[in-house]
Structure formats: C-alpha cells, structure tokens
Ligand SMILES: NC(=O)c1ccc[n+]([C@@H]2O[C@H](COP(=O)([O-])OP(=O)(O)OC[C@H]3O[C@@H](n4cnc5c(N)ncnc54)[C@H](O)[C@@H]3O)[C@@H](O)[C@H]2O)c1
C-alpha cells in the first residue's frame with residue numbers, strides 16, 4: 001500500500017526546505033515503517049540546508065527523530081507494531097569489522113552514508129514517480145518514514161516523544177562524548193565550548209561523570225545561564241573578536257593551568273583552535289562539532305607533542321544505539337539527565353526554515369518539530 005506523507009524536502013544542499021506531499025511505499029525485508037511523533041532541529045541539518053555539507057538531492061531532512069512503529073517488512077516480528085521508538089542516524093550493518101568489534105559508530109557498511117535503504121533504493125517518491133532520498137536513511141522531518149530495522153530502538157515507557165527524539169542525536173552525541181569517547185574520570189576539570197543541544201548534553205554528561213569543575217563557553221549569555229542550571233560551575237562569555245581573552249578566561253576558570261578535557265561542540269576552525277590552545281600538558285581536546293567540508297585547523301606541532309597533549313574526534317558519542325538509548329532514557333526517568341530542559345520551542349513542520357534561522361543566529365537550545373497526533377506517552 002502506498003501512503004501519502006508530508007515531508008520537508010530540499011532539492012539539493014544549500015536551498016531552503018519545501019513542505020511536499022510524497023508517496024511512501026511499504027517496508028521491505030529488514031525495514032520498518034515509523035509514524036513520526038517528534039524530530040529535533042540539529043545543526044547537522046543546518047550544515048546541509050546552508051550548503052556547508054554537500055549531499056545528494058532531493059532529500060528529506062532530519063536525523064533526530066522518534067515515532068511509533070506502524071508496519072514491518074517481511075520476516076520481522078509484527079508484535080512490535082504500536083511500539084514507541086527512537087531512531088539512530090547511523091544504522092549499523094552489523095556485519096563489517098567495526099560492527100563486529102562493537103564499534104558501530106564507525107560502521108563501514110551502513111546504508112546511512114547513501115541516504116537510502118540497505119539495497120540502495122528508497123521507499124519515497126514524488127507523484128511523478130521520481131525517487132526522493134531520506135537524510136541518513138531516516139529523514140525524520142516527515143510525518144512517516146520507512147527506515148532500516150537496525151536504526152530502530154524501542155523506547156522505554158514514560159519517555160515523551162521529544163525526549164526520545166533528542167536521545168537520537170544531541171543527547172547521545174554530547175553525553176557519549178564525555179562518558180564513552182573521552183571516558184572522563186571523576187574529579188576531572190572539563191571545559192565545553194558551544195552550548196547548543198550537543199554542548200548542553202556534554203554538560204549533563206560531565207555532571208554524571210563527576211567532573212569537579214565544569215567551565216562553559218558561549219557567546220550567548222542565556223546559554224551560559226541555562227548550562228548553569230544543568231550543573232556548570234563556571235562560565236566564560238566568548239568574544240569571537242578576542243580569542244586570546246576566551247582562552248585566558250577558560251584557563252582561569254579551570255584553575256591548575258587549564259582543564260583536563262575540552263569539548264568543542266560548535267564546529268568552527270577558530271573554536272577548535274581555541275580548544276587545542278587551552279590544553280595544559282597531558283590534557284585532551286575532544287572534537288564533537290563538525291566543520292564545513294574542506295576546512296582545516298592549525299596548531300603548533302612542537303609544544304603539542306612535547307606536552308603529550310591529545311585530540312580525539314567523537315562521532316555520535318561512540319553510541320551503540322541499542323544499548324545506549326535505553327540507558328539514557330532510564331537516566332532521564334531517574335531525573336539524572338534532564339533532557340526536557342533543553343527544549344525551548346515546539347513547532348509544526350511548516351516552520352522548519354524559521355527554526356533554521358533561529359539556530360543559525362545561535363538563539364536556539366533545542367527546537368522540536370512535533371507531528372499531529374503525537375501522544376505524550
Ligand atoms: N560529532 C557528532 O557525531 C555530531 C553529532 C551531532 C551534531 N554535531 C555537530 O555539533 C555541532 C553543534 O551542534 P548543535 O546542534 O548543538 O549546534 P547549535 O548551533 O545549537 O550550537 C552551537 C552553539 O555555539 C555557540 N557559538 C557559536 N559561535 C561561537 C563562538 N565563536 N564562540 C563560542 N560559542 C559560539 C552558539 O551560540 C550556540 O549556542 C555542529 O557542528 C553539529 O554538526 C556533531
């Protein structure tokens with residue numbers, strides 16, 4: 001049965017989304033049809049919207065989503081129909097060397113690279129029959145979507161759709177960068193540069209890790225204040241025109257020469273360079289923010305090596321979605337991970353480009369597209 005769905009489509013990277021009615025085909029073996037309930041607006045969508053990341057098109061935006069299972073492909077258990085789920089934007093192939101090592105965040109056989117299903121085709125089409133891709137194979141800015149079954153993670157009862165959606169990207173990325181990628185020991189001093197959904201999740205992760213000092217850095221005062229309510233102990237208001245003052249501010253707030261760990265959660269060469277420059281000997285910069293394609297960063301070689309400093313790239317907070325999503329959901333229910341405090345706006349799909357404007361201006365914490373009929377349970 002072919003269904004009509006509403007989706008935010010961009011023709012190619014760099015152009016605004018248009019809300020279109022598309023045709024969605026049935027799920028095939030290894031695929032699941034999900035009715036979407038919530039989809040967060042992450043800066044990674046904005047990188048595509050603004051043409052900083054080239055992607056094929058036309059493509060349905062969105063990769064931070066939650067929904068309810070409506071149908072399953074042949075061979076999958078129909079008993080899961082009606083189950084609330086969160087979606088992983090990196091559907092693991094479960095067969096490659098990295099998946100077998102348990103490192104699904106660097107899976108080399110994922111269909112997510114191709115923005116299609118495992119067989120390379122898509123279940124989405126325009127009325128004229130021309131195919132439409134789904135961003136990272138899940139394209140969550142749509143009223144419903146067919147996704148790879150390995151992208152679907154059952155959600156713990158009692159977790160609201162908005163929170164489940166954020167677990168699908170920002171929370172797993174930020175909390176996981178601290179607890180999994182960097183494995184920050186209790187008592188460490190941590191600095192976090194950039195306080196969007198990802199950086200604020202790093203703050204929550206640093207609290208759970210038992211960091212002694214948590215220094216937060218942003219240009220926006222309101223973000224610093226919000227981070228303070230989540231457990232940040234010191235704040236530095238960044239002035240992009242004066243990076244030296246920002247570096248000195250971080251060192252002073254961290255004490256003891258500087259922080260043990262710095263998390264960069266913006267993706268600008270200038271702030272990545274600040275994260276590296278602020279490291280005292282033996283300390284680690286964890287790069288979480290993603291730059292526009294082709295950008296490079298610079299640092300001086302000798303002192304970096306002489307001081308045994310480290311840089312780590314963190315993809316998806318080293319998430320194994322099937323294990324980590326339920327863990328983060330449980331922490332939310334226990335009050336240890338107050339994900340709902342990150343949400344500062346709920347909007348209909350039609351206002352997506354307005355949400356991108358707010359995100360580009362650095363004004364948003366996390367904005368969530370909510371779909372009609374989404375229940376609170
Ligand atoms: N590594 C991953 O797996 C992964 C996953 C998701 C997102 N990301 C990336 O993480 C980054 C952050 O995503 P987000 O959705 O939280 O973004 P966001 O736009 O919501 O947050 C960025 C924050 O940085 C602040 N900022 C901007 N310029 C600054 C400057 N010069 N100095 C200090 N603060 C400044 C803004 O005020 C804003 O609060 C993006 O690059 C995104 O693509 C990476």
Ligand SMILES: [Zn+2]
Pocket residue numbers: 042043044045063064169170
């Ligand atoms: Zn994201």
Ligand SMILES: [Zn+2]
Pocket residue numbers: 092093094095096097098099100107108109110
């Ligand atoms: Zn794999």
